[in-house]
Amino acid sequence: MKPRSPGFTAGRLTQARESAGLTKAELAGLVGVTSAAIGQYEAGERTPGPDILERLSNQxxxxxxxxxxxxxPTRSGVVFYRSFQAAARVARLKAQARMTFLWDAMDYFSSLIELPAVDMPKVGSLPWHPREITDQMIESAALIARQHWNLGDAPAPNIVWLLEGSGAVVMRLDLGSDKLEALSEWRDEDGRPYVILNSLKRNAFRSRADVAHELGHLLLHRHVTQEQLDDKETFKLIEEQAWQFAQNFLLPDTAFMRDVYSLNLDALRTLKPKWKVSIAFMLHRIYSLGVLSSDKYTNYRKYLAQRGWLKTEPFDIETEPEQPLLLKQMVEFMSERKIHSPDQLLTGLAFNPELLEELTQVDQGFFQLGHPRYPMNVKFSPKRRVG
Incomplete structure (x- = not known):
């Protein structure tokens, strides 16, 4: 009889494989088994022997x-993506698996410390079907969000920190594909919103628009069903609504247009450091407010292309994207207060240390076993002489 691995959890293999960005066939080839065998392991129909489990672990x-x-953790809600292209399917599965790792970590941390309460903007009862959400409802939701954070007429400050301060969990992770900008999801089990931003996307100004876009999904589309997302027309509408929210939230019409003293591209360039969005984003906002006709907006897009600004605008290269701090502060707090050392956190979660460092954004090596991060509580005294 072949030896088996007692205590093996089938779902953990699926989670780890998808997080690594591997298909069943690819993992089977690396391990030296059939795709059918991987499927049976993940379905709980068979248990891998110790030697195969070790190979699976390595891969x-x-x-x-x-x-x-x-x-x-299992998924009970829907995930909002910017695109459902077939080419991005493996990347989406990887991103979703990383999301479940985040849930794992948050569940474990919540057993050790009190987590920040969720205090997201309350935009009232919205229709369940996106087709019934009106432009006025979207504008009102953006205004409520700005009032929630006391923004007044000022540009929004660090949006990642705004969300984290309201109990959301935001992470920048390498999603392994530039086809994905971001994803977001409400988790029913803890009533907390989660946002993952693709760290491959290094443009700080476009990233702020991405965060505002995901905030739009979280506030406007909490009750959207997977069936609605799978409908191409409804999906397109949902995306348009999230972008409309982002524009209203980041560029409130009266305050922003008061600053637009000229539609010259160089004039808009001077507004970019203040409003912290791309020139292309500003132009679209001006167009959506009816200041530019469709033909003139198209011409402005051509002007952007002529300057090479459709790919890289002024200030893009030297400006760093907003970075999350919540999970980093959590693990540092637990370490400094001696609630749990890095070693204990790593052992309790049983994650790959590099993955846990990426999730929590701590310094490299923080979770390496044998490297405690807080001082020993040992007292010394002078040695007594004998004689």
Missing amino acids: VGQPLAFFMRPAP
């Missing part, structure tokens, strides 16, 4: 202890 980059943990 997906997770320690053996990870596969003995209880089943991973």
